[in-house]
Amino acid sequence: MISVKINHKTVKTTPEKTILEVLRKEGIDIPTLCHMQGFPPTGSCRMCVVEVKDFPGLVPSCSYPVRAGMEIQTHSNRVLEARRTILELLLATHPDDCLYCGKKEDCYLLELSSRMNVDRRPYRAVKKEMKRDIASNSIIRDNAKCILCGKCVRICEEVQQVGAIDFVNRGADTCVASAFEDSINLSTCIGCGQCIMVCPTGALQEKSYLNEVMEALNNPAKTVVVQNAPAVSVTIAQELDLDSQVEPQAVLTGILKKMGFDYVFETGFSADLTIMEESSELIERLQQGGKLPMFTSCSPGWVDYVEKFHPELRDYLSSCKSPQQMLGSLVKTFWAESQKINHDDIFHVAIMPCTAKKSEAERSDLLTGGNKDIDAVLTTREFLKLIKLHGIEVEKIESSPADTLLGKHSSAGKLFAASGGVMEAALRTAHYLITGKNMEEPEISTLRNLREHKETELKVGNYDLKVAVVYGLGAANKLLEEIKRGEEKYDFVEVMTCPGGCVGGGGQPFGADQEKIRERMEALYKIDSRQKVRFSHENESIKNIYAEFLGKPLGKKSHELLHVRRTNQ
Amino acid sequence: MIEKEKFAVVKNKYKNAGPDALIPLLQDIQGELGYLSREAITEVSKGLKLSESKIYGVASFYNQFKFNPPGKYHIQICRGTACHIKGSKTILEHLERELKIAPDQTTKDGLFSLEVVSCVGACSLAPVIVVNNKFHADVDKKKIKKIIKKIRKEELE
Ligand code: SF4
Ligand code: SF4
Ligand code: SF4
Ligand code: FES
Numbered sequence: 001m002i003s004v005k006i007n008h009k010t011v012k013t014t015p016e017k018t019i020l021e022v023l024r025k026e027g028i029d030i031p032t033l034c035h036m037q038g039f040p041p042t043g044s045c046r047m048c049v050v051e052v053k054d055f056p057g058l059v060p061s062c063s064y065p066v067r068a069g070m071e072i073q074t075h076s077n078r079v080l081e082a083r084r085t086i087l088e089l090l091l092a093t094h095p096d097d098c099l100y101c102g103k104k105e106d107c108y109l110l111e112l113s114s115r116m117n118v119d120r121r122p123y124r125a126v127k128k129e130m131k132r133d134i135a136s137n138s139i140i141r142d143n144a145k146c147i148l149c150g151k152c153v154r155i156c157e158e159v160q161q162v163g164a165i166d167f168v169n170r171g172a173d174t175c176v177a178s179a180f181e182d183s184i185n186l187s188t189c190i191g192c193g194q195c196i197m198v199c200p201t202g203a204l205q206e207k208s209y210l211n212e213v214m215e216a217l218n219n220p221a222k223t224v225v226v227q228n229a230p231a232v233s234v235t236i237a238q239e240l241d242l243d244s245q246v247e248p249q250a251v252l253t254g255i256l257k258k259m260g261f262d263y264v265f266e267t268g269f270s271a272d273l274t275i276m277e278e279s280s281e282l283i284e285r286l287q288q289g290g291k292l293p294m295f296t297s298c299s300p301g302w303v304d305y306v307e308k309f310h311p312e313l314r315d316y317l318s319s320c321k322s323p324q325q326m327l328g329s330l331v332k333t334f335w336a337e338s339q340k341i342n343h344d345d346i347f348h349v350a351i352m353p354c355t356a357k358k359s360e361a362e363r364s365d366l367l368t369g370g371n372k373d374i375d376a377v378l379t380t381r382e383f384l385k386l387i388k389l390h391g392i393e394v395e396k397i398e399s400s401p402a403d404t405l406l407g408k409h410s411s412a413g414k415l416f417a418a419s420g421g422v423m424e425a426a427l428r429t430a431h432y433l434i435t436g437k438n439m440e441e442p443e444i445s446t447l448r449n450l451r452e453h454k455e456t457e458l459k460v461g462n463y464d465l466k467v468a469v470v471y472g473l474g475a476a477n478k479l480l481e482e483i484k485r486g487e488e489k490y491d492f493v494e495v496m497t498c499p500g501g502c503v504g505g506g507g508q509p510f511g512a513d514q515e516k517i518r519e520r521m522e523a524l525y526k527i528d529s530r531q532k533v534r535f536s537h538e539n540e541s542i543k544n545i546y547a548e549f550l551g552k553p554l555g556k557k558s559h560e561l562l563h564v565r566r567t568n569q
Numbered sequence: 570m571i572e573k574e575k576f577a578v579v580k581n582k583y584k585n586a587g588p589d590a591l592i593p594l595l596q597d598i599q600g601e602l603g604y605l606s607r608e609a610i611t612e613v614s615k616g617l618k619l620s621e622s623k624i625y626g627v628a629s630f631y632n633q634f635k636f637n638p639p640g641k642y643h644i645q646i647c648r649g650t651a652c653h654i655k656g657s658k659t660i661l662e663h664l665e666r667e668l669k670i671a672p673d674q675t676t677k678d679g680l681f682s683l684e685v686v687s688c689v690g691a692c693s694l695a696p697v698i699v700v701n702n703k704f705h706a707d708v709d710k711k712k713i714k715k716i717i718k719k720i721r722k723e724e725l726e
Contacts, residue, residue: 163620168629179610179621180636187622 002068007075019061019072020048028074031083031112033200034149035062037513039158045149047086047112051076058082084116092123094201095144103202106510109147130175135183137359138191138207143175146203152176152195160473160497162305164189188308190473192301192497193355193379193506206355206507209376210386216347216375217260223341226261227327228252228351230268231417231502232380234523235353238516239384239509240394248523250399259390263403267350270327271416271425272536273545274298277562278320278422279430280553282492286463291316293468293483293490296422298322300360301497305473307569310480319563323416324350324357325366328373329561334549335405343371350377353417353505356497365567379507406544415528418521419471419501420447420454423494427458427467429536434461442534448525450500450518453479455490463491471496471504575601576609580616588617595628604635637675640682642720644668644700649688651695660696661685663710667717680724681717 003012006026013022018041023030033045041063049058053071058079073079091113098104130143150167153176157163164187168177178187196204216222230249237248253264282294297303297318306313321329328350332343350357354377360366361374378386387394415421424444431439446456452475455468468490470476476495482488498505503520504512512520533539550557579597583590591613598609605628614621628634646652646661665671668681675682691697694706698713705716 157620157623163622166620166622166626168622168626170630177622177625179625180607181625188620 002066004066004069005071007073013066015066015068017066019050019052019059019064019066019070022066023050023061023072023074030061030074031115032062033108033147034151036151036154036198039154042150045086045147047083049079049082050074051079080116084118087112087116087118088122090147091118092121092125093128094147095127095129097145097202101145101202102205102208103145107202108200133183134207135185136189136191136207137185137362138355139184139189139193139196140205140207141176141184142203142205143177144203145201146176147201148174148176149200150176151198151200152204155194155198156189158474159499160190160192160194160305161477162188162190162192162309162473165195190301190304190308190497191356191359192473194498196355196506197508197510206379206382207358208382209358209378210382210389212376213349213378213386214389216349219347221345222347223262223339223345224260224347224349225263225265225331226256226349226351227265227267227270227324227331228256228383229324229353229417229502230266230271230414230524231353231505231508231520232351232383234414234417234520234527235380235503235508236383237523238520242394244523244526246399248527249402251394251397253402254397254400255387255392255394257400258392258397259386261349264400265327265331265405266402267323267327267352268414268416269404269539269541270323270330271298271422272539272542273326273562274320274323274416275422275425275429275536276542276546276553277558278318279426279433281318281320282426282430283433284554286491293493294318296426296492296494298416298422299356299495299497299502300354301356302473302476302495303566304356304359304569305476305497307566309477313480314566317566319565321366321562321564322357322360324352324377325360325373325564326562328361328366329368330405330545332368332371332373333561334545338405347375348373350374351380351383352377353380353502353508354498355379355506357507363569365564365569380505381507381509384509404541406541406548414524414531417502418448418524419450419496420444420469420494421501421524423447423467423469423492425536426492426494427460427465428534430465431460432535432537434463438535443529448521450514450521452499465491467492467494469494471501472499473497572602572606576606576612580612583616586617588619591617591619591624591627595624595634599634603639604637606638635673635684637673637682638679640675641680641724642700643682643684644698645684645686645689646672647687647689647691647695647697647699648685649692649695651688651692652697655695657696659710660698660708660713663713664698667713680720 001012002015003010020030031047033047034042043060043063046060048060048062050061051073052059098110128144133141153166156165165176165178167174178184216224233248233252236252242251256264285292285294295317297320306317328348331348332346336343336346358377361377415425424447428439428442447454447469452472453470458465470479500517504517579601583594599605610621610624613624648657664683668676670676670683672683672685689697691704696708698705698708
């Protein structure tokens with residue numbers, strides 16, 4: 001233990017910390033622009049400076065280790081003046097676009113300018129003018145609003161190991177771009193949106209489909225169907241501060257109905273369907289010597305990543321469509337026929353915690369007869385904007401059960417939204433399909449934590465299954481290399497692109513730390529433990545749709561509607 | 570030698586190289602090809618296990634690297650102080666208009682490329698342009714038109 005003085009108060013701490021860490025622990029909020037928790041500091045923006053007695057210059061707190069006896073001032077005039085100057089210089093070239101900027105509610109740069117009382121323009125410079133890159137189906141890049149903090153580059157390279165973007169050119173021409181300054185859709189970008197999550201400005205945003213959705217809602221000729229992922233309901237519950245006793249999906253459904261959506265389906269239903277198909281596929285591969293390990297295929301960023309970086313492994317991916325796309329194809333075929341609605345008159349919206357899902361919906365190998373199964377994907381963030389747009393008062397919302405493709409309502413899987421959830425649910429069903437009995441203990445605790453790599457072994461009938469669960473493409477890449485080198489052997493591997501799984505997706509509200517993500521996971525586990533039906537194969541709606549329409553898992557209809565033959569995108 | 574073969578020579582030389590070799594490798598490629606082609610950057614990315622954006626990022630930091638194949642006639646325009654005073658900015662604009670390309674680009678027919686350089690050390694001749702290492706002194710709009718017209722005509726014959 002060492003002691004230091006912070007704003008004249010003595011504080012005890014350990015020496016291996018940075019000054020910033022000590023300050024944050026003391027509850028002193030220091031603005032930072034380039035700092036990223038858990039990454040080595042770059043010290044490039046200098047927004048985090050503090051004054052340390054006997055030091056000649058101001059010290060960047062994010063990269064400077066605390067030392068015994070330091071006397072630190074965090075809000076002296078000198079410090080405040082310096083921070084404000086840094087900000088004023090950044091704003092000098094920044095477009096004055098706040099009123100029209102999609103980030104205005106969550107923009108850290110705008111927040112800083114408000115916090116630091118910026119009310120004059122001491123520096124005037126030519127405003128940055130750069131083309132917006134709108135070519136990707138997932139993200140929009142607006143370099144004019146970029147302050148070159150470098151966070152997007154680091155998350156893309158170090159966490160996702162995609163490396164789609166980097167700093168290019170130099171001096172005043174420096175910007176963040178992909179190779180040859182091509183539009184981002186031509187790069188290796190997989191649309192995960194993790195760069196959006198760390199960007200302090202509106203330089204990175206999702207591609208918005210709010211206008212298309214509003215148009216459809218106001219078009220009487222359209223039957224507007226909406227599905228929402230389980231991660232969305234728990235996150236909305238968190239954002240709207242819903243009572244933990246209420247069923248989040250029921251409130252969400254109420255909100256969606258109030259907005260004028262004609263039918264509200266749970267993606268959880270098609271997630272159960274995915275589990276039926278995927279676990280049957282696993283068993284088929286085990287029995288017939290198919291390609292193992294089988295990789296899950298519900299996270300579109302991951303699928304894209306395999307195709308771009310490890311194309312020789314494409315056939316190891318499960319051929320199952322993702323839950324979003326399974327429901328998409330069922331709604332426009334089976335359900336449309338049963339309701340006597342022309343599939344062209346259906347507008348199907350998916351609300352997802354994910355930006356990669358927007359690109360997934362546009363994939364050429366997921367079209368049915370040249371038409372998209374999903375017409376628009378909204379992120380959780382866009383959905384929150386839609387709630388505001390409609391002026392919804394949540395207290396006045398009447399909860400309502402979600403619709404089902406086949407009349408009877410039955411609760412569906414929610415686990416999938418947490419890393420490890422698909423694996424857990426799939427093993428439950430595989431166990432039943434192999435042994436004819438349910439697992440005695442359906443909760444697989446080794447898969448229920450926030451570690452980026454988890455694995456477990458499980459005896460199912462005559463099979464000794466070894467499975468792994470990872471999130472983040474960096475972790476996935478490491479696992480793939482081990483598998484390729486023959487160091488590790490698995491039967492089944494779940495990969496989620498985003499930290500913690502879908503609950504930490506690139507379309508989620510900003511500012512979630514690990515704690516919030518863990519909270520969302522816990523909420524999902526709680527819903528799972530409360531549920532009467534905890535096995536996908538016992539979900540009545542699932543049983544019905546096989547009995548009345550699909551036949552059996554991996555049957556002819558399933559292959560047509562629920563599986564995909566992937567082609568180069 | 571065609572481009573592919575030239576590139577193979579460089580590739581062979583750097584067979585077991587790691588990321589440290591990036592800059593000399595890029596210099597060699599540019600030496601052979603005259604520029605860094607997309608294919609070359611893709612290959613380097615695979616070979617050194619660096620992302621293409623990283624390689625482009627590093628290369629675009631240095632003025633020496635070009636990303637377009639040089640034209641058959643490479644025109645350099647001096648923007649040093651002396652040339653600037655003698656109106657090299659207008660000369661550049663004339664060239665851009667005449668060739669319909671911006672600096673660091675190549676015309677569609679592959680005939681001309683344009684590069685802005687700082688002082689070529691011939692200040693007494695300002696404003697200067699250099700076409701394939703040949704100096705043209707005291708240029709103006711008319712002279713430029715003539716130079717370009719002459720090349721075009723020769724090429725047609
Ligand atoms: S990025 Fe932030 S500061 Fe810039 S225009 Fe958008 S809201 Fe305003
Ligand atoms: S969306 Fe993902 S892959 Fe694309 S640039 Fe951002 S972090 Fe990289
Ligand atoms: S795009 Fe955003 S995250 Fe990336 S460098 Fe610019 S401001 Fe930082
Ligand atoms: S946050 Fe410390 S230098 Fe940027």
